[in-house]
Amino acid sequence: MVFGHMFSLLVFVVFLTFSKLSWCSDLRKYPFMMPDIHPYKDDFYVCTSMEMVPEKNFYIVGFQPNATMNVVHHMLLFGCSDIPTKEPYWDCGEMADSEPDGRLTKASPCQPGSHVIYAWARNAKTLQLPEDVGFLVGKDSPIKYLVLQIHYSKKFPSSQTDSSGLFLVYTERPQSKLAAVLLLVAGGRIPPKEITYMDVECRMTENKVLHPFAYRTHTHSLGRVVSGYRVTRENGMNHWHLLGKRDPLTPQMFYPVFDRTPIMQGDKIAARCTMDSSSRDRYTEIGQTNNDEMCNFYLMYYVKDGSPLEMTSCYDMGPPNSDWSKNSDLDHIPHEEASSLY
CATH class of the missing domain: 2.60.120.230 (Jelly Rolls)
Structure with missing residues (x-):
């Protein structure tokens, strides 16, 4: 797509070349995953972000979870006009702890202007939107960033990390219904x-x-x-x-x-x-x-x-x-x- 997450340009181009979905030639999948997070405390809310390419429009038409409820309590995908930090991930548990613990930057998922796009919990399955329906992000949308928030109920053992998240199914073909x-x-x-x-x-x-x-x-x-x-x-x-x-x-x-x-x-x-x-x-x-x-x-x-x-x-x-x-x-x-x- 399109999104500038943490991947190099070379990896990104290779991914786009081979990620076309078999049922429709203009659909692609993009992996939006946590970058090997270590949940070091109970009820840990962590966010990671990706920035949209500003000169293009993209339409998200499906969501494929890559998570299980024994690891992840729930996930939220936000569309944001801006984000509070450019850190690769941050503590975004606004209500869980009132004070930062000094280990991660603490901030909300978005600056003002957030939109919930998708939510997942309890081993929910893939969601495919109806025909000609898509979430518009990018150039002509107020959504300039996507932010993935994951809530981990329990802290992990010291050496264990996690890369749960979502595969975003998207197209550049304009959808008639937003x-x-x-x-x-x-x-x-x-x-x-x-x-x-x-x-x-x-x-x-x-x-x-x-x-x-x-x-x-x-x-x-x-x-x-x-x-x-x-x-x-x-x-x-x-x-x-x-x-x-x-x-x-x-x-x-x-x-x-x-x-x-x-x-x-x-x-x-x-x-x-x-x-x-x-x-x-x-x-x-x-x-x-x-x-x-x-x-x-x-x-x-x-x-x-x-x-x-x-x-x-x-x-x-x-x-x-x-x-x-x-x-x-x-x-x-x-x-x-x-x-x-x-």
């Missing part, structure tokens, strides 16, 4: 010995038509169900259209959405994580370690005209301060459906 990801996040605090609902919703204010095609859920160990909806307003009442629902402890890959009806300006997107702390004697905070929790619903979509949403994520405070029932704009809430797998 892909993006909208991330819904609920915060809050989960009390012990209870079933807790963590809710988030956001209104589509931009004049865009979104075509949803995949979703992904993410929690840690307390998650039982994560569901997401497109919410429309008709005849004075809300109508809830299920986009996706999943047990988040199954492979955390992107799955096809249940309803591909376009999402329009004025619609809402809402998500709920049902958390079960019945076996836990303490409060659980939102955070990045295994002792914490997360409530994330990823919606992958494309637009046929123009660019994707400027909004890349939305956030609600979560319990006990915020939930769907406390939002006066939401009615006819499908509590039972949203909180059960059946």
